[in-house]
Amino acid sequence: MSSRFWPIHEDVAEILLTQEQIAVKVAELGKQISQDYEGKDLGLICILKGASIFAADLVRHIELPISLDFMAISSYGMGTKTSGVVRILKDLDHPIQGRHILVVEDIVDTGLTLKYLLESLRSRQPASLHVCTLLDKPSRRRVEIEPDYNGFHIPDKFVVGYGLDFDERYRNLPYIGVLKPEVYQRELAGK
Numbered sequence: 001m002s003s004r005f006w007p008i009h010e011d012v013a014e015i016l017l018t019q020e021q022i023a024v025k026v027a028e029l030g031k032q033i034s035q036d037y038e039g040k041d042l043g044l045i046c047i048l049k050g051a052s053i054f055a056a057d058l059v060r061h062i063e064l065p066i067s068l069d070f071m072a073i074s075s076y077g078m079g080t081k082t083s084g085v086v087r088i089l090k091d092l093d094h095p096i097q098g099r100h101i102l103v104v105e106d107i108v109d110t111g112l113t114l115k116y117l118l119e120s121l122r123s124r125q126p127a128s129l130h131v132c133t134l135l136d137k138p139s140r141r142r143v144e145i146e147p148d149y150n151g152f153h154i155p156d157k158f159v160v161g162y163g164l165d166f167d168e169r170y171r172n173l174p175y176i177g178v179l180k181p182e183v184y185q186r187e188l189a190g191k
């Protein structure tokens with residue numbers, strides 16, 4: 001997989017989910033969502049930046065007249081451990097009151113980010129509020145939260161690619177991979 005034109009592949013220890021596996025799953029999720037929300041006024045909320053690529057693919061498999069809005073939240077600072085500090089960096093452009101809302105997330109880890117987010121969104125009184133995540137690390141959960149739609153359960157490893165970053169890089173990898181530990185050790189040592 002390594003290429004002198006795309007050396008970021010060399011920082012990946014293991015490919016956890018291939019481009020093909022992801023594509024199949026995203027299509028399945030889109031089909032299920034299309035069935036479940038038929039006849040309803042559905043608004044998707046993509047959580048930036050991690051879920052951007054997943055959401056872009058997912059919406060093209062939803063055969064309903066949906067709207068798409070974006071929210072940016074800070075959960076991780078530099079490094080690979082949750083800071084516990086959650087801030088809204090960019091809020092929605094449109095109200096969600098009375099609408100059926102589906103939050104599109106990249107990964108649910110401890111669940112802290114999602115818990116905070118859902119509390120904030122619930123107070124805006126949507127008709128319903130559900131969550132679709134591409135990845136779930138259930139072994140790491142610190143609060144009781146179960147995504148309604150989930151692409152893959154993954155082990156407790158720090159993953160990058162398909163929108164997920166480490167220090168703003170690797171989002172453009174077409175697969176989900178596990179970063180070599182020496183990469184973030186090297187990066188953190190250099191800061």
Ligand code: 5GP
Nearest residue numbers: 075082108109110111112113158159164165
């Ligand atoms: P939580 O609050 O559930 O612990 O964290 C959720 C957020 O942490 C995700 O939206 C994502 O931004 C980040 N995150 C959690 N696990 C990983 C991981 O394995 N890789 C990357 N790149 N980000 C992660």
